[in-house]
Amino acid sequence: xxxxTKFGLAAFLVLSLGAAAADARSFDAIKQRGALALxxxxxxxxxxxxxxxxxGFQVELGQALAERLGVSLMQHWVTNxxxxxxxxxxxxxxxxxxxxxxxxxxxxMSRPYYRSGVALAVRRESDLSSLAxxxxxxxxxxxxxxxxxxxxxxxxxxxxxxVFEDEMLxxxxxxxxxxxxxxxxxxxWHNMKNPGAAVRRIPAFEDDPDxxxxxxxxxMRPDEKxxxxxxxxxxxxxxxxxxxxxxxxxxxxxxxxx
Numbered sequence: 001x002x003x004x005t006k007f008g009l010a011a012f013l014v015l016s017l018g019a020a021a022a023d024a025r026s027f028d029a030i031k032q033r034g035a036l037a038l039x040x041x042x043x044x045x046x047x048x049x050x051x052x053x054x055x056g057f058q059v060e061l062g063q064a065l066a067e068r069l070g071v072s073l074m075q076h077w078v079t080n081x082x083x084x085x086x087x088x089x090x091x092x093x094x095x096x097x098x099x100x101x102x103x104x105x106x107x108x109m110s111r112p113y114y115r116s117g118v119a120l121a122v123r124r125e126s127d128l129s130s131l132a133x134x135x136x137x138x139x140x141x142x143x144x145x146x147x148x149x150x151x152x153x154x155x156x157x158x159x160x161x162x163v164f165e166d167e168m169l170x171x172x173x174x175x176x177x178x179x180x181x182x183x184x185x186x187x188x189w190h191n192m193k194n195p196g197a198a199v200r201r202i203p204a205f206e207d208d209p210d211x212x213x214x215x216x217x218x219x220m221r222p223d224e225k226x227x228x229x230x231x232x233x234x235x236x237x238x239x240x241x242x243x244x245x246x247x248x249x250x251x252x253x254x255x256x257x258x
Contacts, residue, residue, distance in 0.1 A: 025090055027069075027226035035074040038062040039089040042077040046189040046250040047094065050077050057185075058093040060246045061237075065091075065217070068233035091230075095218030097257070102218055110217035111231045112257035113243055117212035118148045120204035121172060121180040121187050128179060131155065131204040138178035141168040147210050148181035166190065173197035181205075185252050192251030214257040 030036055040058050042050035049056045055063075059075065066073040076087045095102060097112045120140070122128045134140060134157050142149035144161045152159050160177050162168040165186040172180045173194065184201060191198040205211035217230055237243045244254045 025220060025226070026223040027229055030069065030071060030090060030226065033071075035072045036062070036066040036069060037074045037076060037088060037090040039076050039078055039087055039092050041079060043079075046185060046252065050075075054249070057246050057250050057252070060249070061093055061243065062091065064237055064242050064246065065230065065233050068236060069229055089220060090222075091220070092218040094215045097214035097216040107218040107220060108222055108227060110219065110227070111234055112214035112216045113234050113238060114215045114247075115212070115255035115257050116183060116185065116215050118181050118205045119184050119187060120202040121169060121182050121190075121199040122178070122202060123172065123175070124198060124200050126178070126200065128202065130202060131157075134179060141171060141177045141180040141182075143168070143181075146181075148205070151205070151208065151211065152181065169199060172199060184255065185250070188247075188252035189250055 038059070040048035040056070040062075042048070045054070045056055047056050048058045052059075059073070062075070063073045076089055078087055092107070094114075094116070095107065095109060097109050099109060102109050120128075120131060128134060128138075136156055136158060139158045139160045140152055141160045141162050142152055143165070144163060149159050149161065160171070162171070162180075165180075165182045168177075168180045168182060169186060169190040171177050173190075179202075180199075181204075187199060187201050217234065219226065219230065222230070234243075247254045
C-alpha cells in the first residue's frame with residue numbers, strides 16, 4: 001500500500017494518531033529509554049521505506065533529529081489507523097503545520113522546516129507556463145477526490161483521475177495527459193529515478209492556502225523541554241545544511257517555510 005500524496009500521508013498520520021491513547025512523553029523519558037520513536041509508512045518512497053535502500057527522507061530526517069537529541073531512532077511501521085491507535089510513537093514527520101488542527105488530535109508542532117503543497121508538473125517541452133494556460137481542451141491528472149481535483153474542476157479544466165502520484169507522473173511522461181497536479185517531492189523523486197523522462201515544475205497553486213503549506217514535526221503530547229530540544233535541533237539542521245542534503249538525496253529541492 002502506498003499513500004497517494006504527501007498531503008494524504010500527513011493527514012492520515014494526524015487523524016490516526018489522534019486516536020492514540022499514549023500519555024505525554026517527556027524529553028527525560030526519551031533520554032532514559034535511549035530512543036526516539038518515529039511513525040512511518042513501510043512502502044512510501046521517497047518518504048519512508050522499510051527495506052531501507054534507500055530508507056526515505058523521513059527516516060533520514062528522524063535519524064538526524066534523534067542523533068541531535070542524543071538518542072537512537074526507533075521506527076514503527078504502520079499502514080492503517082488500527083495500527084496507529086496501538087503505536088507508541090513520539091513523532092510524525094511532514095505534519096501539516098496547522099496548530100489548531102494538530103492540537104485537536106493531541107499533537108503539537110515544531111518549528112516548520114519545509115514548504116510543500118501541490119504543483120503542476122508538465123513535460124520539459126510543454127508550452128504550458130501557468131494554470132491559466134492549460135485551457136479546457138487539455139487534460140490534467142489529479143488524485144481522486146483531492147482538493148487539487150476539485151480546484152481544477154472549478155476552473156473548468158478536464159481532469160483525469162489517478163490513485164497514486166507515481167502512476168500520474170508516468171502517464172504524463174508517456175504523453176497520456178498534458179499536466180499533473182502533484183507534490184514537489186513526487187516531482188523530484190520522479191526526475192531522479194527517470195532522468196530520461198524528467199518533468200518540469202510550475203508553481204501553479206502557491207497562492208492557494210488549501211494547496212500550499214508548511215510542514216513540521218508533529219509530537220504526541222510533548223513536554224516543553226522536548227519541544228525546545230526538537231526546535232533547537234531543527235534549527236541546527238537547517239543552518240548546517242543537513243535537511244537540504246537529505247532532501248537532495250531524493251531529488252528534492254528544499255523550499256524554506258513561509
